[in-house]
Amino acid sequence: MRLAKERLTDPVDRQFDIAVIGAGMVGTSSAAWLQRSGHKVALIDRTGPGMGTSFGNAGVLATYGNVPINSPTLPRRLPGLLFSRESPLRINWAHVPRMMPWLVQFLRNCAPARVEAISAALASLMEHAEDGAFPLFRASGADKLIHSRGCLYLYESEASFAKAQDEMALRRKHGVNVDILEPEEIGQLEPNLAKVYAKGAFYPDGHQYVSPSGAVETIAGHFASNGGTVIEAEVAAITKLPDGTLELTTSGAPVRCKQLVLAAGAFSKRLFGTLVEPLPLETERGFHVVYPGFETMLNRPVGWSPGAFYLTPMSHGLRAAGTVELGGLSDAKRQGNIDHITRHARKLLPDLPETPESTWVGHRPTMPDSLPVIGRSSRTPEIILAFGHQHVGMTLGGITGRLVAQIADGEQPLVDLTPFSPDRF
Numbered sequence: 330m331r332l333a334k335e336r337l338t339d340p341v342d343r344q345f346d347i348a349v350i351g352a353g354m355v356g357t358s359s360a361a362w363l364q365r366s367g368h369k370v371a372l373i374d375r376t377g378p379g380m381g382t383s384f385g386n387a388g389v390l391a392t393y394g395n396v397p398i399n400s401p402t403l404p405r406r407l408p409g410l411l412f413s414r415e416s417p418l419r420i421n422w423a424h425v426p427r428m429m430p431w432l433v434q435f436l437r438n439c440a441p442a443r444v445e446a447i448s449a450a451l452a453s454l455m456e457h458a459e460d461g462a463f464p465l466f467r468a469s470g471a472d473k474l475i476h477s478r479g480c481l482y483l484y485e486s487e488a489s490f491a492k493a494q495d496e497m498a499l500r501r502k503h504g505v506n507v508d509i510l511e512p513e514e515i516g517q518l519e520p521n522l523a524k525v526y527a528k529g530a531f532y533p534d535g536h537q538y539v540s541p542s543g544a545v546e547t548i549a550g551h552f553a554s555n556g557g558t559v560i561e562a563e564v565a566a567i568t569k570l571p572d573g574t575l576e577l578t579t580s581g582a583p584v585r586c587k588q589l590v591l592a593a594g595a596f597s598k599r600l601f602g603t604l605v606e607p608l609p610l611e612t613e614r615g616f617h618v619v620y621p622g623f624e625t626m627l628n629r630p631v632g633w634s635p636g637a638f639y640l641t642p643m644s645h646g647l648r649a650a651g652t653v654e655l656g657g658l659s660d661a662k663r664q665g666n667i668d669h670i671t672r673h674a675r676k677l678l679p680d681l682p683e684t685p686e687s688t689w690v691g692h693r694p695t696m697p698d699s700l701p702v703i704g705r706s707s708r709t710p711e712i713i714l715a716f717g718h719q720h721v722g723m724t725l726g727g728i729t730g731r732l733v734a735q736i737a738d739g740e741q742p743l744v745d746l747t748p749f750s751p752d753r754f
């Protein structure tokens with residue numbers, strides 16, 4: 330992909346209507362939608378488009394993903410989840426003191442009425458997920474990297490399926506289509522899976538990325554070929570100049586803009602400085618392992634309830650991605666999570682090798698109410714905040730970008746943004 334890096338040596342080209350920090354699915358979609366509404370836009374990333382958390386996720390465009398991880402049953406299940414070797418949730422205890430305020434708010438958001446409200450708010454975004462992402466996929470050619478064969482989620486026992494009924498009810502309440510499958514029907518859809526499942530939920534309207542980073546890069550490439558500027562640099566600080574312009578100090582030349590979109594995912598907090606109000610952004614670290622050559626074993630993403638991950642056939646191999654570690658912004662790969670994924674992946678597909686070819690860790694950006702922040706900063710209205718998409722940023726990145734452009738233009742947004750306001754904390 331040819332990016333317009335060379336233009337950055339010219340100082341005139343370092344002044345933009347709008348700069349976007351972070352070229353994940355959220356920031357890249359924002360840049361593309363802003364360009365569509367006629368702005369001169371810079372998209373800035375320290376590693377290039379699609380190389381952060383938008384690289385290594387499970388690639389599910391989960392239009393059915395309106396159920397938050399906050400759950401009324403979680404507070405009582407939490408001790409068991411944290412101390413069991415079989416658990417997909419782990420915690421770095423050294424990080425607990427720093428994340429305590431977030432944890433307290435997270436648990437408050439597990440109250441039944443809050444979960445209902447969060448689910449309704451997520452559903453209001455999910456309803457427009459395709460309207461936000463597919464125009465960008467089609468215009469850029471990234472639609473070739475999207476498959477629409479539905480998604481399957483498997484339960485190992487009747488008991489675990491029964492426990493999922495409240496979540497299923499929340500999905501149905503918001504119009505999600507789901508077919509409940511018996512083992513024979515699962516076997517017909519995915520004949521290579523070992524028969525370790527008791528029940529399945531098939532979401533016919535789910536899509537998948539066959540290369541999540543490839544799709545983001547393709548959208549960024551299209552943005553660049555339409556005159557957008559992609560800058561590979563780390564932003565160190567944001568300053569407001571006396572004339573109201575924002576100046577970004579970067580590892581390269583400074584960048585100036587009239588408006589700024591902060592979409593640096595889990596790392597956005599490092600750039601709040603004094604211009605952005607303190608917001609409780611934490612991270613849920615997640616992991617993946619890849620088995621090249623095994624992608625033909627599945628036809629679609631398959632979620633596995635006891636493993637808390639998806640097995641997704643991708644262009645470069647079969648990827649197993651998921652689990653959670655509450656462990657801050659560290660890059661260290663936690664072997665416990667990786668072993669957990671590997672062990673469960675081989676239960677579903679026993680022919681997979683004992684050792685995957687590659688492993689990865691990434692950082693889901695998560696607010697304590699599992700809702701993204703989408704809106705203008707109250708401290709500095711020239712800064713539009715767009716982060717906190719937790720487990721569903723590949724699903725909601727496109728619609729978030731579209732909403733960001735509507736905010737920048739002062740238009741009536743497609744979705745009521747009240748639940749996503751930065752002022753809610």
Ligand SMILES: Cc1cc2nc3c(=O)[nH]c(=O)nc-3n(C[C@H](O)[C@H](O)[C@H](O)COP(=O)(O)OP(=O)(O)OC[C@H]3O[C@@H](n4cnc5c(N)ncnc54)[C@H](O)[C@@H]3O)c2cc1C
Pocket residue numbers: 350351352353354355356373374375376377378379380381382383384385386387388389390391562563564565592593594595596597600614615616617639650651652691692693694715716717718719720721722723724725726
């Ligand atoms: C294991 C796992 C599985 C997942 N599966 C799914 C799934 O199936 N479906 C789904 O919808 N979501 C999934 N997610 C969640 C999804 O990946 C994230 O919500 C999404 O990628 C977040 O996108 P983003 O653009 O906000 O952040 P990112 O993709 O992390 O992008 C932020 C960018 O900001 C850049 N950046 C940070 N700081 C700076 C700085 N100071 N200067 C310049 N650049 C900076 C980074 O380099 C990065 O590229 C999964 C996540 C994980 C970890």
